Each structure stands twice: as C-alpha cells, then as structure tokens.
Amino acid sequence: MPFRTSRPLRFGDCDPSGIAYFPSYLNILVGVLEEFFGDAGAPWKDLIAERRIGTPTVRLDLTFAHPGFHGDTLDFELFVRRIGRSSLDLEHKVSAAGTLLWSARHSVVATSLDTHKSLAWPDDLRAALESRLET
Structure with a gap:
C-alpha cells in the first residue's frame, strides 16, 4: 500500500502565470519524504540528531x-x-483532482552524518521499510 499525503500548491510555488514552478515540486517532495520517514517510525529529527543518519537523494528522474x-x-x-543494503528505491505519483501531474523514480541512500559514507539500514528501519515494500 503506498504512503499517501496531500499538499496545497501555494502562490509562492508558482510562476507569475500561476503554473507550478518545477523546482518548487522538489522542495515539496522533500517534505513528503520527511513525512514518509516519520510515518515509518523514523522521524528525520531523530535520524539526524540522535542516530546521525542522513538520507540523501542519489537519483531523481521526473516525468511531467x-x-x-x-x-x-x-x-x-x-x-x-x-x-x-543502504539504498531505497521509491516511486512517486503526484496528481491533482485525479489527473496525474508528474511522476518520479527516486533513490536515496542511508549515510553516516559523521563519515558521509553509506551504511546499512539499521534493522528497525529496514523492517519498517520492508513492511511498505510493494510486491
């Protein structure tokens, strides 16, 4: 089952014609990813401050x-x-009023914020992610 959430497209996310400015989509997507990790029991605040784990994007392919x-x-x-081992491949589908606006293939990697090297997903986080794996 996919993780679902909604966000408004605000005035500041658009160009002067009122059309979404595509870099704004990426900023919004970061918030969605943060919410996803929180929903999985791994809030970024805890990952970053306490566990010293980052989740940088290493690949992002968007289709509008x-x-x-x-x-x-x-x-x-x-x-x-x-x-x-340390990577996570995601797919995003973003729609408005039932119309697909854009989709993305997205890869993130677990890294140590101390060494900036990849690390294996901790067992508890791996289990939470596996419970959401689409088969």
Missing part, C-alpha cells in the same frame, strides 16, 4: 504529464519499490 496550478491540492503517492 500536466501542469499544476496555484490552488491545486497535490495528492502524493509514494511507493517503496526496492530496499538495498
């Missing part, structure tokens, strides 16, 4: 299908597609 407009409600679906 339709424009988004100021005032739209963006509906996000986040699918866990693969879990590696």
Whole structure:
C-alpha cells in the first residue's frame, strides 16, 4: 500500500502565470519524504540528531504529464519499490483532482552524518521499510 499525503500548491510555488514552478515540486517532495520517514517510525529529527543518519537523494528522474496550478491540492503517492543494503528505491505519483501531474523514480541512500559514507539500514528501519515494500 503506498504512503499517501496531500499538499496545497501555494502562490509562492508558482510562476507569475500561476503554473507550478518545477523546482518548487522538489522542495515539496522533500517534505513528503520527511513525512514518509516519520510515518515509518523514523522521524528525520531523530535520524539526524540522535542516530546521525542522513538520507540523501542519489537519483531523481521526473516525468511531467500536466501542469499544476496555484490552488491545486497535490495528492502524493509514494511507493517503496526496492530496499538495498543502504539504498531505497521509491516511486512517486503526484496528481491533482485525479489527473496525474508528474511522476518520479527516486533513490536515496542511508549515510553516516559523521563519515558521509553509506551504511546499512539499521534493522528497525529496514523492517519498517520492508513492511511498505510493494510486491
């Protein structure tokens, strides 16, 4: 089952014509990813401050299908597609009023914030991610 959440497309996320400015989508996506990890029992505040684990993006491939407009409600679906030793492959589908606006393939990696090297997902976090793995 995908993780689902919604975000408004605000005035500041759009160009002067009222169409979503695509870099704003990436900023919004970071918030969705943070919410996903929190929902999985691993709030970024704890990962960063206490466990010293980062989750940087190493690959992001976006496909735009339709424009988004100021005032739209963006509906996000986040699918866990693969879990590696330290990597996590995700798929995002973003729609407004039932119309797909854009989709993305997204890879993040667990890293040590002290050494900046990849590290294996801790057992508790791996288990939480595996429970969300799409089969």
